[in-house]
Amino acid sequence: xxxxxxxxxxxxxxxxxxxxxxxxxxxxxxxxxxxxxxxxxxxxxxxxxxxxxxxxxxxxxxxxxxxxxxxxxxxxxxxxxxxxxxxxxxxxxxxxxxxxxxxxxxxxxxxxxxxxxxxxxxxxxxxxxxxxxxxxxxxxxxxxxxxxxxxxxxxxxxxxxxxxxxxxxxxxxxxxxxxxxxxxxxxxxxxxxxxxxxxxxxxxxxxxxxxxxxxxxxxxxxxxxxxxxxxxxxxxxxxxxxxxxxxxxxxxxxxxxxxxxxxxxxxxxxxxxxxxxxxxxxxxxxxxxxxxxxxxxxxxxxxxxxxxxxxxxxxxxxxxxxxxxxxxxxxxxxxxxxxxxxxxxxxxxxxxxxxxxxxxxxxxxxxxxxxxxxxxxxxxxxxxxxxxxxxxxxxxxxxxxxxxxxxxxxxxxxxxxxxxxxxxxxxxxxxxxxxxxxxxxxxxxxxxxxxxxxxxxxxxxxxxxxxxxxxxxxxxxxxxxxxxxxxxxxxxxxxxxxxxxxxxxxxxxxxxxxxxxxxxxxxxxxxxxxxxxxxxxxxxxxxxxxxxxxxxxxxxxxxxxxxxxxxxxxxxxxxxxxxxx
Amino acid sequence: xxxxxxxxxxxxxxxxxxxxxxxxxxxxxxxxxxxxxxxxxxxxxxxxxxxxxxxxxxxxxxxxxxxxxxxxxxxxxxxxxxxxxxxxxxxxxxxxxxxxxxxxxxxxxxxxxxxxxxxxxxxxxxxxxxxxxxxxxxxxxxxxxxxxxxxxxxxxxxxxxx
Numbered sequence: 001x002x003x004x005x006x007x008x009x010x011x012x013x014x015x016x017x018x019x020x021x022x023x024x025x026x027x028x029x030x031x032x033x034x035x036x037x038x039x040x041x042x043x044x045x046x047x048x049x050x051x052x053x054x055x056x057x058x059x060x061x062x063x064x065x066x067x068x069x070x071x072x073x074x075x076x077x078x079x080x081x082x083x084x085x086x087x088x089x090x091x092x093x094x095x096x097x098x099x100x101x102x103x104x105x106x107x108x109x110x111x112x113x114x115x116x117x118x119x120x121x122x123x124x125x126x127x128x129x130x131x132x133x134x135x136x137x138x139x140x141x142x143x144x145x146x147x148x149x150x151x152x153x154x155x156x157x158x159x160x161x162x163x164x165x166x167x168x169x170x171x172x173x174x175x176x177x178x179x180x181x182x183x184x185x186x187x188x189x190x191x192x193x194x195x196x197x198x199x200x201x202x203x204x205x206x207x208x209x210x211x212x213x214x215x216x217x218x219x220x221x222x223x224x225x226x227x228x229x230x231x232x233x234x235x236x237x238x239x240x241x242x243x244x245x246x247x248x249x250x251x252x253x254x255x256x257x258x259x260x261x262x263x264x265x266x267x268x269x270x271x272x273x274x275x276x277x278x279x280x281x282x283x284x285x286x287x288x289x290x291x292x293x294x295x296x297x298x299x300x301x302x303x304x305x306x307x308x309x310x311x312x313x314x315x316x317x318x319x320x321x322x323x324x325x326x327x328x329x330x331x332x333x334x335x336x337x338x339x340x341x342x343x344x345x346x347x348x349x350x351x352x353x354x355x356x357x358x359x360x361x362x363x364x365x366x367x368x369x370x371x372x373x374x375x376x377x378x379x380x381x382x383x384x385x386x387x388x389x390x391x392x393x394x395x396x397x398x399x400x401x402x403x404x405x406x407x408x409x410x411x412x413x414x415x416x417x418x419x420x421x422x423x424x425x426x427x428x429x430x431x432x433x434x435x436x437x438x439x440x441x442x443x444x445x446x447x448x449x450x451x452x453x454x455x456x457x458x459x460x461x462x463x464x465x466x467x468x469x470x471x472x473x474x475x476x477x478x479x480x481x482x483x484x485x486x487x488x489x490x491x492x493x494x495x496x497x498x499x500x501x502x503x504x505x506x507x508x509x510x511x512x513x514x515x516x517x518x519x520x521x522x523x524x525x526x527x528x529x530x531x532x533x534x535x536x537x538x539x540x541x542x543x544x545x546x547x548x549x550x551x552x553x554x555x556x557x558x559x560x561x562x563x564x565x566x567x568x569x570x571x572x573x574x575x576x577x578x579x580x581x
Numbered sequence: 582x583x584x585x586x587x588x589x590x591x592x593x594x595x596x597x598x599x600x601x602x603x604x605x606x607x608x609x610x611x612x613x614x615x616x617x618x619x620x621x622x623x624x625x626x627x628x629x630x631x632x633x634x635x636x637x638x639x640x641x642x643x644x645x646x647x648x649x650x651x652x653x654x655x656x657x658x659x660x661x662x663x664x665x666x667x668x669x670x671x672x673x674x675x676x677x678x679x680x681x682x683x684x685x686x687x688x689x690x691x692x693x694x695x696x697x698x699x700x701x702x703x704x705x706x707x708x709x710x711x712x713x714x715x716x717x718x719x720x721x722x723x724x725x726x727x728x729x730x731x732x733x734x735x736x737x738x739x740x741x742x743x
Contacts, residue, residue: 066680072670123674141670148680198651222685478706545704555706 046188047200054180056143056164057209059157059171061218062251062429068157068171070143070164074126076117082136083108089134093117096128119162120144145171153221155257155274156214156427158375169274170212170427172375177431180209208434215251215429220244223546224254228522229268231539232260235527237505239268241276241406242539244547247414247510247519250423250444253547255407277370277377280403281504281523284488284532285470287399288345290412292337293458294360295348297450303334303457309344316390320346320398337461338469340485342398349397357397358385363449364412364422366404371424371445380404399488406506410521413508416462416482417516420455422447463513474507474537476545478555482516483509483540485532490525502526507536511544517553518544 030038058069076097083089086108094101097118107115118125119142126139145160158169166175183206188199224242232240239259245252257275258268273279295301310328312321322341329335336344349357361367367382381403383392395401407425415422424444431439450458462482465471470485486506489498505527510519520543522536529535548555681687692698 065683066676069673069677069680071673071677072666141666146677148677149684150686152684152686198648219685222689226689549704 046196048187048189050185050187052183052185052204052206053142053164054182054206055208056145056160056180057178057211057432059178060211060213061216061221062214062253063217064213065218066148067153067214067216067218068145068147070145072141073120073122073144074129074139075119075142076121076126076129077138077140078108078115078117079113079136079138080108080110080115081113084135089137092132092134093129093137096125096132097121149218149222151270152218152225153216153255154270155272156216156255159272168272168375170214170374173373174212174428178209178212180434181207183207210434211432212428213430213432215246215249215253215427216255217253217550219550220254220543220547221256223550224256224543225258225270227539227543227546228256228258231524231527231535232258232268233266235524235529235535236260237527237535238525239271239275240522240524240527241279242520242522242543243276243406243410244518244520244543245410245414245425247417247423247516250414250425251429252407252425252427253518254543255427273376274374276406277372277374278405280378280380280405281525282400282402282488282491283404283409283506284399284486284504285340285342286409286413286484286486286506286508286521286532287402287404288337288340288397289416289458289462289484290360290364291345291349291352291357291397292333292461293364293416293450293454294357295352296333296457297360297454298352298356300351301333301348303461304332306330306332307336307344307347309336309341309347311343313343313346313394315346315350315394318391318394320394334461334464337484338465340465340470345397346394349393354385354388354393357393358382361396361402364415365408366402366412370407370411372407372427374427378405380408399486406521406523409506409508410519413483413510413521414519415449416455416458417510417519418446418455419452420448420450422449459513462509466509470531470533471507471509471537473533474509474540474544476511476541476548479511479544479548480513481509481511481541481544482513483507483537485537487530487532503530505530505532505534505536507532507540509540511548512553512555517551518547520544 056070059067061067076093078089080086086105089108090101090105093099094104097104099118104117107117117137129137130139143164145164147154147157154169156169158171158173159167160171161167164179166172166178171178184202184204186200186202188196188201190196224244228240228242231237237260239257241258242254242256243252244254255274255276257271257273257279259271261267261269292301296303307330308328309322309331311324311326312319314320320342322339322343331339331341331344333344333348335341336348352360361382366380369377369379383396383401388396392401411422411425423446426441426444428441430441433439459482462484463480465485466474466481466483471481471483474481474483474485484507486504486508488504488506490502490504491497492499504523504525506521506523508519508521510516520540522539522543524532524535524539527535547553
């Protein structure tokens with residue numbers, strides 16, 4: 001062996017030793033120095049955690065008809081890293097997804113590994129996308145919320161966003177219950193994406209959200225919206241509200257809010273805002289019920305007590321008047337309500353006094369949100385007694401200067417219908433868990449407001465107001481109706497005073513008066529004619545007739561016939577005069 | 582001591598002593614028991630090794646087959662899960678379709694547009710004038726009288742029905 005050969009061998013040996021040393025060092029690094037780091041990288045490459053979205057619970061009406069439910073749809077997403085020809089992809093996908101190809105192309109050239117192209121598309125379009133077989137374009141399934149009856153009760157049911165999170169209405173209010181609990185699937189995946197059978201596998205199933213059975217009745221809701229739309233169109237009103245309830249249970253059977261159409265399409269449309277609980281209005285004469293109930297409850301008057309009622313009355317700086325001029329009349333308390341006398345009501349309120357009257361308004365539920373807890377629900381607007389002006393004892397008893405929601409006003413009438421007991425409203429009758437367990441909602445909370453005799457006396461007066469007074473168009477053949485009309489001026493926005501010529505027309509009542517099964521309030525915004533007795537009372541009667549038939553509530557013993565026409569010379573609702581302090 | 586013939590070919594074990602040169606026939610020699618035991622032990626070892634090797638091979642084959650079955654089962658499971666998801670989605674879509682068809686708006690539209698129906702302008706309530714269940718004066722099936730004539734009139738419209 002020459003010296004040269006020996007050197008070569010030594011060089012080879014050294015090189016081999018160095019190479020092995022590097023390998024050994026790397027091995028030590030991998031296995032000893034940072035084994036957890038590399039193990040976690042490998043784990044992350046193999047193991048996939050897949051979120052399992054929970055099915056959102058459905059909304060049913062009280063008879064089990066679906067009002068809102070979730071159905072799997074398809075979402076198209078792209079991995080821009082795998083897109084080879086964005087322009088050609090965009091040209092192929094744009095027409096299928098109803099998107100401008102340029103918009104699609106812009107999304108396909110973004111950086112990152114995930115971009116939505118179209119969400120929640122139907123089966124047919126998803127199938128066409130799959131058939132294209134484009135690399136980097138994927139279709140996944142995700143649920144979409146549907147309302148099978150269209151816009152029916154839209155404001156009550158509310159909406160969800162693209163991620164199925166409630167954003168308004170009951171969808172928002174009961175989002176936690178409806179949404180359920182997402183699950184998780186952890187699996188080891190091979191390169192091709194297939195699950196490794198003997199690999200890690202953990203499954204935490206998603207818990208489906210609970211279904212809600214509402215108190216709404218789909219048919220009554222439809223009829224309420226239909227009749228309200230007709231009346232809005234017929235009277236040229238800006239909008240309107242109807243709330244129909246079962247007064248004993250507090251169940252809301254229908255709750256409609258519509259606005260007149262705009263532009264070329266005058267058809268009234270359901271609002272997105274549930275105005276019956278979110279919008280306040282000055283109630284006008286329907287508020288007189290509280291004034292008189294308080295006075296009778298306090299023992300100041302009975303229904304038959306007689307007062308001498310002039311047609312005008314000065315209160316502080318303002319003169320209040322009745323709708324029609326008349327000489328001083330000897331009217332009973334019942335007459336005052338039947339004729340809806342402003343002056344007579346104010347005289348009674350003056351006897352009741354500021355503090356007691358304010359207390360009754362609050363006991364009837366004004367000034368606080370109802371138990372519904374509906375999103376954006378209003379508590380109404382009430383002055384503290386200390387903030388009353390000199391004319392407040394004149395304006396508030398006749399329903400001006402106080403603002404309430406339609407639901408609050410109806411609940412006050414329910415107190416009379418329920419023998420003096422306030423029954424909280426409810427929109428949810430029961431819930432059904434994912435395992436099918438049916439849970440009845442808690443019964444509505446109750447509290448006494450006035451005594452039974454007071455409620456009976458008020459009912460008799462309200463029946464007379466319908467039989468002989470301003471509410472005669474609310475009569476229903478065979479059924480005694482108790483109710484009261486209201487025609488109230490609309491306040492100006494943001495400034496003191498009232499809008500000239502603008503009125504809110506209303507009617508609130510219950511039927512059958514001797515055993516109330518239904519109660520209802522109808523409110524129309526700036527109708528023509530302006531009177532509640534003319535525009536709101538007929539709608540009350542029409543919807544009540546339908547509801548009585550639909551719910552199979554039998555008429556009384558009396559033989560009934562054709563619907564009577566209002567007699568000539570029917571009393572019209574007095575219009576409160578502008579209040580100028 | 583008995584003489585034991587020495588085999589012609591003996592592999593492995595050394596001769597116990599000096600072997601005389603062959604002369605005609607091979608010399609006989611005594612075989613030690615240790616040789617026999619060693620040979621038997623070697624056979625047993627070979628057999629055990631062969632069995633273990635066979636078992637190992639079979640185990641590997643078995644594991645491969647089990648794994649293949651597992652993979653096949655996983656594929657089938659994935660397919661069935663996909664089918665379940667598809668059927669559930671189909672059920673939900675059909676449920677939605679039924680609810681849409683049952684909606685009052687659609688039914689009213691169909692009644693008005695396809696059947697020409699209109700909402701009733703008013704409702705007339707009827708009240709029974711006598712006690713319920715009172716026999717009518719002329720029951721349709723009473724022998725003779727108007728009932729028979731009425732039945733005959735109806736019958737003619739029924740054609741060949743019983």
